Amino acid sequence: MTEKQPPPTGTKPLMISMREMDTLGLKTGPALKDTIDFKVFERQKILDEIQQVGFMCPFHEHRAEIAKLEIPQLLLVADRDEIYGENWFVCVRQAAYEAQMAIINERFKAQEDSAAADAKSSENDKANELLEIQYEDKPIIAKPWESLSSDESQWQVRHLTVTAGRPVLTMSITRRVEEFNADYKFSDRDADQCFVECRQHKDPNYDLSRLEQDIGLQGIPDLIDNGTQTSWFRAVNSALQYQPIKASVESRERELQSSKILSFLANVLPSMEEALQQNETLDIFLDPLHTIMEEDTGGQHKAENSIKELRTFTDLIYSKNKTLSSIDWHPKKNGVIAVAAATNASFSKRENATDRVDGSYVLIWNFADLIHPQLMIEAPHDVMAIRFNPTQPGIIAGGLFNGQVCVWDISKAEAQVNKKKQKGAHASEETTKAIPPVKPMHTSYIDLSHRRSVADLVWLPAGMEITNRGHLITTTDTVSHQFLTVAGDGQVCFWDLRFKDPKYRMANHNRIKAEKAQMKALKDSKDAAPVEVLFTPLYSITLTKVDGAGELGLKCICMEKVKEDQPSSRFFCGTEEGEFILADWRPHASKDEDGPSNNSEDSVEYVQWACHDHFRTTASMSRSPYFPNIVLTVSEANFHIWNVAHSGPSSTNSPIFISPFSLAPLMCGCFSPTRPGVIYIGKADGVLEVWDLLDQSHRASFSSSIAACSLTTLEFRQASAPSVPVAQSTTSTTTGANTSKTQATTTNASANQAPKQQLLAVGDVNGNLHILEIPRTLSRGSTGERQVIESYFKREIARVKAVAEYADTAMRVANVIANIAAPISTPSAPTKPSNPAETEEELFKKMEKEFRQELNIDDKWSLPVAMTIEYAQYATEEELVEIMSLFDKDLSEPYSVYTYRYFLYSWPELCILARSNGAIVGAIVCRLEQTQGLTKGYIAMLAVEKSYRKHGIGSTLVKKAIDQMIVMKCDEIVLETEITNVAAIRLYQNLGFVKDERLLKYYLNGVDAFRLKLWMH
Helix, strand or coil, X not given: CCCCCCCCCCEEEECCCHHHHHHHCCECCCCCCCECCEEEEEHHHHXXXXXXXXXXXXXHHHHHHHHCCCCCEEEEEECCCCCCCCCEEEECCHHHHHHHHHHHHHHHHHHHHHHHHHHHHHHHHXXXXXXXXXXXXXXXXXXXXXXXXXXXXXXXXHHHCCCCCCCCCCCCCCCCHHHCCCCCCCCCCCHHHHCCCCCCCCCHHHCCCCCCCCCCCCCCXXXXXXXXXXXXXXXXXXXXXXXXXXXXXXXXXXXXXXHHHHHHHHHHHHHHHHHHHHHHHCCCCCCCCXXXXXXXXXXXXXXXXXXXXXXXXXXXXXXXXXXXXEEEECCCCCCEEEEEEEECCCHHHHHHCCCCCCCEEEEEEECCECCCCCEEEEECCCEEEEEECCCCCCEEEXXXXXXXXXXXXXXXXXXXXXXXXCCCHHHHHHHHHHCCCECCCEEECHHHCCCCCEEEEEECCCCEEECCCCCEEECCCCCCCEEEEEECCCEEEEEECCCCCHHHCCCCHHHHHHHHHHHHHHHHCCCCCCCXXXXXXXXXXXXXXXXXXXXCCXXXXXXXXXXXXXXXXXXXXXXXXXXXXXXECCCCCCCXXXXXXXXXXXXXXXXXXXXXXXXXXXXXXXXXXCCCCEEEEECCCCEEEEECCCCCCCCCCCCCEECCCCCCCEEEEEECCCCCCEXXXXXXXXXXXXXXCCCCCCCCCEEEECCCCCEEEEEECCCCCCCCCHHHCCCCCCCCCCCCHHHHHHHHHHHCCCCCCEEEEEEECCCCEEEEEECHHHHCCCCCHHHHHHHHHHHHHHHHHHHHHHHHHHHHHHHHHHHHHCCCCCCCCCCXXXXXXXXXXXXXXXXXXXXXXXXXXXXXXXXXXXXXCEEEECCCCCHXXXXXXXXXXXXCCCCCHHHHHHHXXXXXXXXEEEEECCEEXXXXXXXXXXXXXXXXXXXXXXXXXXXXXXXXXXXXXXXXXXXXXXXXXXXXXXXXXXXXXXXXXXXXXXCCCEEEEEECCCXXXXXXXXXXXXXXX
């Protein structure tokens, strides 16, 4: 190894890694020495990067010399052979910059001169070659033409020409003369007498063989030369001027006083008076057929509203006496439907049966077989929600009772069914029994799944995807890969079928698994096994209550309608407590997106607004296919219709329609896909109600008894093409825009194009699947029905708005009257209006204080007698594994082992550990460095074991770290913490820290951070 030389005067050697060279744009190839010769940076940008990144910046080591550089340019020169000790050196003085630039310019000039000399030499060589060429004049001798394809063409023509191989056969057919004009006698003959039975055999005479021939045909019209020319006129400048013909005053007076005009007015006066009187009596612009159309609007014959039950499916083993929790039709095959059968048991019964593992199945029925299901899908637990992939029908996603998510691929099983059915019509039963249940293709990792039962599942449409940061993007992909699930734990999880690709995984998923494996290898001193790619959510959020603590128990979900082909990240949810909420899954979605951001908030709010919709659990939610801003919510007592276009504060939102209370609990409901004003409601007594708002709104227009038990779910079969697409709606329900006659005619025409047979699938708690045929009067809308229902919704929206305004006005008037009627008294100091939350908090503290006084309990928390805490500084490498395990449990952004070693080896006196019985239960890691003449301390990590919290251990660790920094002459202390970590923020504020700055998207999970500072002077 050669001895390293000292660097030139005014330069500093610098080590830059491969990754940092790619970031700075210094690489020209994949090899280590594939770099550029030099690069000039702006000195201020490098200083800013050092200030932001700190020691992670490659220039951090020479920050002081760079800050003192006299010129604004910073020169970085490559040292590929590491002559000066490193692979780069930087010029930190102006003289060094000028000297190195002179060397570089001379090198470039020498290269240019050498290239110019080579180019000139090559041009001279080419010129000499042209001069040395000798030309020889030879005569051209004509040769006979030889065709290379004539023999092949003759062979093809000869083989395509049909020629006779034998003489032509001649035949003559004659008939005897006496057989002409003979008499015929007919007699009766029974059909059985001419019946002849013969066994089937193959006739060899019909085995015809044909010779394949290549024949080319061409038929084109003959080419005709034709031309056309338009007439041309020469442009001529022309001018035209006119003036009105005016009559004189004398002639006008003479004409008005003439006998002709007076007799004309006298003759037409009676006719004009009659016409004017008729115009006042009748509307001449009224369409006489318009009233007939309106009279026919509500003319439904209730005798024709009979709902027919076409089929009933049930399996005696896998679905009998089980609840059908979810139903979904096959998106492309008619007559194929999937049902999920769950155990019909309460939570207590399920708890008693936890030691017994019972498999659950999803049954796929085909209308061709009423007894046996076509396919069976196996699941590790009861399936609560299933949905076919709308673009890949072979993919089915399902949510389980234990919170996991499964994905099945039934394409191979369907191919086996089709292959075996082609062998014979009598093999259907054997085929169904022979095909084993389909196993899950993917099952989610239970630690990162829902903590409660999955309530609903929705596939994202093709072309709409989200990233692992929650950002919504549009793609040109025609296949849907992502779906979302909601559950009672308040989580909304997004899943991607391409999770094995690193860019479609949860943020930090690779790092978490790799570092766990690395910790295991470090602890066991063995090589770690390869990390398995687990099926985890791509992105997840937790919806919390707006007016209190706790998570929202989500029950059903409905996506917001896409506006003008722009995807939306907002969705509506119904909860277990009957709340109706609007949420946005994007990170940092505030309640008021148009207003300025509130930096004082301590938590991330995904819920835009929440309203108390029902008294009990929201059973189902459905959006109108005709009016995207109309949403139906169903609960046990009644159902509500909401207008979600203009939603104000939570206190002002209210439904535009509330149905009367039902005697039997309501279990499910949905809008009709072909009738704008028809709603289907399933009840606990087995009755299916049909509400026709065009007919009446105070009660159901029709009801039919479907089963003797409770109905659980409703699902319409989607037509191949929707009758009235949402995108073709003539006007929004809430905008109040007028509908043009042309658009109304188009909508009415398309509204009558309903499918010939409308099917509705209904499930009950006994495991029966009922397939109902909706009658024509309930499936086909009348002319103008959409406009009538739209007008009805507009009137209800205006009514709700007027009632809210009247209530607001009445409250303001009552307040004014109360202030006027109040007795005049001596003015006292103004008091701050009490907040209900603060009043409840004060009442709770008062009750707690009285309770402690009765039991003689000290107000301060104290450690148990057996729990003794000892504090000490970091000492040995053996403590590293325990420290990493402690921090990895609580920190949202895990660190690598190199980060821990950087802090512990550089500042061991600023790593303070808390031990209880020899085990580490708390730790704080800090650092100290000089920046711009100041000594700044930084608290990097602080964690306390969960069972040891609220005993003052965290405060003591911070105090000891601050005392140690004071001894080391620290000027200020800085730290960052998540804005959602309220406990940590309060701890630091109690110790004197002040919020200095809010850092947007500071952590990898997308959460903001507060930067807190403590000034020591």
